[in-house]
Amino acid sequence: xxxxxxxxxxxxxxxxxxxxxxxxxxxxxxxxxxxxxxxxxxxxxxxxxxxxxxxxxxxxxxxxxxxxxxxxxxxxxxxxxxxxxxxxxxxxxxxxxxxxxxxxxxxxxxxxxxxxxxxxxxxxxxxxxxxxxxxxxxxxxxxxxxxxxxxxxxxxxxxxxxxxxxx
Numbered sequence: 001x002x003x004x005x006x007x008x009x010x011x012x013x014x015x016x017x018x019x020x021x022x023x024x025x026x027x028x029x030x031x032x033x034x035x036x037x038x039x040x041x042x043x044x045x046x047x048x049x050x051x052x053x054x055x056x057x058x059x060x061x062x063x064x065x066x067x068x069x070x071x072x073x074x075x076x077x078x079x080x081x082x083x084x085x086x087x088x089x090x091x092x093x094x095x096x097x098x099x100x101x102x103x104x105x106x107x108x109x110x111x112x113x114x115x116x117x118x119x120x121x122x123x124x125x126x127x128x129x130x131x132x133x134x135x136x137x138x139x140x141x142x143x144x145x146x147x148x149x150x151x152x153x154x155x156x157x158x159x160x161x162x163x164x165x166x167x
Contacts, residue, residue, distance in 0.1 A: 025081070025082075025158035025159060025160055026081040026082040026083075026132070026158060026159070026160065026161050027081045027158055028078070028079065028080050028081040028083075028158075029078055029079055029081065030074060030075035030076070030077055030078020030079065030135070031072065031073070031074050031075075031078050031079060031080050031081070031133075032072070032073045033070050033071070033072045033073075033156075034070065034071045034072075034073075035068055035069070035070055036069040036070065036071050036144075037068070037069040038066060038067065038068050038069070039066070039067050040064055040065070040066050040067075040151050041061075041064065041065050041066075041067060042064055043061055043062060043063065043064070044059055044060065044061045044065065045059070045060050045061075046058070046059045046060075047059075047060075063150065063151065064150075064151035064152075065087075065148055065149065065150060065151055066148075066149050066150070066151050066152070066153070066155070067146065067147070067148050068145075068146070068147040068149070068155055069144065069145075069146055069147075070144070070145040070146075070147060071142065071143075071144055072133075072142065072143045072144075072145060073140060073141070073142050074096075074098065074133065074134070074135040074140070074141045074142075074143070075135065075140055076135055076137060076138050076139060076140065077135065077136075078134070078135050079132055079133065079134040079135070080132055080133040080134075081132060081158055082103060082130055082131070082132045082158070082159045082160065082161050082162065083130070083131070083132070083156055083157060083158050083159055084126070084127075084128055084129055084130050084131070084156075084157050084159055085124065085126040085129075085147060085149060085155060085156055085157070086126055086127065086149045086150055086153045086154070086155075086157075087126040087127070087147060087148045087149035087150065087153075088123060088124065088125055088126045088147070088148055089123070089124040089126060089145045089146070089147045089148075090121070090123055090145065090146045090147075091113075091121060091122055091123070091124065091133075091143050091144070091145045092120060092121045092143060092144050092145075093113045093114060093115045093120045093121065093141065093142070093143050094115050094120075094142045094143060094144055095115050095140065095141060095142035096114070096115060096135065096137060096139045096140055096141030096142065097112055097113065097114040097115070097135070097136075097137050097139075097141055098112070098113050098114075098133050098134070098135060098141050098143060099111065099112050099113075099133070099134045099135075099136045100112075100113065100122065100131060100132070100133050100134075101131060101132050101134070101164075101165055102129075102130075102131050103129070103130030103131055103132075103159070103162040103164065104129075104130070104162070104164075105164060106164050107164075108164050108165035108166070110136075115141075115142075126147075126149070130159045130162060132165075134167075
């Protein structure tokens, strides 16, 4: 009987934890994401060298992976909400400007990426890296993100506000 009580208690704690995480999460606002394409790949090993050897690439996976191509629209004043991804995202700003903030940056440093400039793209490493993308302008912003995640994984997970920014 005692083990049933312990299991019931642990289940209740788990339920409260999941509920609290959902309540504390910061959902998107003025942000619309659309999956343009998705594919599943088996294990990958790719290693490219160029001549002369000033550039190289290496990708190695174990198990299947899902690749997503996402189009995101962020209205003026909108944001993605604080979130993370289980794998890397390669983001290109195709219209307007996006300001990115990192969840572990206690200084809340604004990093601005603007379409049509040399600073129009960035990489989110994923793997629990919490961040938020905001449109702090008066014009609509658009991005395209290519995301690489473990097959079947949730592509995006909302996270609580880490409390490092005043907004």
